[in-house]
Amino acid sequence: MDLRRPSTIKDVASLAGVSTTTVSFVLNDVPGKRINSETRARVKDAADELSYRPNRLAQGLRLQRTHTFGFVSDAIGATPYAGLTIAGAQQTAAANGSLLMFMNSGLDPELEDKEIRALLDRRVDGIVYASDYHRRVTLPPSLLRTTAVLVDAFTDDPSIPSVVPDEFGGALTAVRELVAHGHRDIAFLNNQEDIPATGLRLAGFTSGLAENGIAFSPERVIREEPISAGGYRAAIALLGRPDRPTALFCFNDRMAMGAYQATADLGLRIPDDISIIGFDNQENIADGLRPGLTTLALPHYEMGQWAVQTLIDLVGSGVQHPIHQALTLPCPLVRRASVGSPPSR
């Protein structure tokens, strides 16, 4: 063998006594291929011995990669925190020298399919498919023609990696924070809509009570419109009576904003008389309220980062349809000033 010539995949296959396809599967870590560990070891040893490195540049040229990804959403910019998903995705793309093209479907399946096909015609390397809130989605068929990942959404298709916020864990964190301050009588102002976050946060809430030996009282959960006015009504109902709870956990920051107004109307002070925790970390509200609202942050930035990094990794490995990876990312507590000790009675 001419030692000045870089070794090729054929050299590795020949030395290991396997096909070039097997070498490719082993060295590219292609999942789902049944290759026994002895063969894997033999291929890796042969590659090491020959100092063989797959020619990534040539692979890129052969596959005509464009280092451009599509980002299809049902509501780009329609929610105040959607910008964080975009920022996380964008900065990850930029760090990898990739570009992102965003398209907005407005929940119109026909337009969505047209947009995805337009992106594929323009040779994107893969597509981020993002929902504007955590929900089950039906995938547009055109999406299966490329490498795709889901953000804030899940589906039954096992071939598409997805990421959603850990709603359960966020609610659990909220209860733990309140219990750590001494609260035992905590109400939950929940969303009246039947979306995944509603059930998952309720489960986290009840689990938080249970792990602290606090009995669950159904009357301490009020389901309302997930806006300021709904939070106001629920808080008035809960706080306008002598046996009021000492803390409110609100489905979102908008409901917490309404709860603040209710406490003001009832002459209660936050956090001296009542502690309040929100959800979303919607900064215009959480920072804008007085006192500042302690809340759970949704991992939008991190979901955007994860989505693009996962696409880059999948495209780089040549694996279009990996084994399903359904990830949840934590909702961290953002402490401001709305949680204190319960009033002594």
Place this chain on the structure above:
Amino acid sequence: MDLRRPSTIKDVASLAGVSTTTVSFVLNDVPGKRINSETRARVKDAADELSYRPNRLAQGLRLQRTHTFGFVSDAIGATPYAGLTIAGAQQTAAANGSLLMFMNSGLDPELEDKEIRALLDRRVDGIVYASDYHRRVTLPPSLLRTTAVLVDAFTDDPSIPSVVPDEFGGALTAVRELVAHGHRDIAFLNNQEDIPATGLRLAGFTSGLAENGIAFSPERVIREEPISAGGYRAAIALLGRPDRPTALFCFNDRMAMGAYQATADLGLRIPDDISIIGFDNQENIADGLRPGLTTLALPHYEMGQWAVQTLIDLVGSGVQHPIHQALTLPCPLVRRASVGSPPSR
């Protein structure tokens, strides 16, 4: 002439006694071409006589139109109302059977140029270039290679049509609304940042006073951070003294949110003791406050509509660099419940 054959541009040119180029200029209404009115009339008469219609489909094929436009912004989704610009643009595109590809530059000129070139490589018919707030921009050179329009931005280049909100008119509307309710002592909680809206809204405010014969008092204008905390500080300074104004006009809804908190802390009721008007119609805040905040809406949806419609019209007419059109769109008053009559003293 064979009457069963559709007439061509050559037939029209021959009958009118002009060149086919002149026929094209006249029938496509290409601006900036000096063709005298007598010639124009002769061409149109000839076209009518021959029932000549330009073959729009063939034109599209010849120009290789893709019916896809780029939308480049420095901050897609980073402001709560940016979604409205996108919605207006998207719905106008959909109504015309066009697609929009969004790219987000994050104020990075190098990335922006790369993105615009990527869009041009993918044969968009034109580009909307949108700022996240009303400001002067320096155009990326690559933008001049295509048909472009500016949203919420202006530039010295006379070849690029642009649209911005009528900041002056919005502030004037706010003062007129307050004066109509009987207010004569109005304070302005202005932004401390030197951006166009700051000066234009101040000019609208002083003009509104002047047209109503109200003397301008510099101490009735406080410049602060354009967030809730800034509005709170300014409102405390203005309202925490006996000679307080009867109405506050706030630079934005976030400052108005802080002003609400100040009135609560001072024991003043809205609108009985003090009237408040915001700016932006940021719905999470304006609808979420109690009482609801009367405010001026920014014409984001309309700017998005205008941008895409203008691009479609320009591309359709074949005019890449039209005569400068710098448009301002009105900021309409959105009445809720924060303005009433001044208290009797």
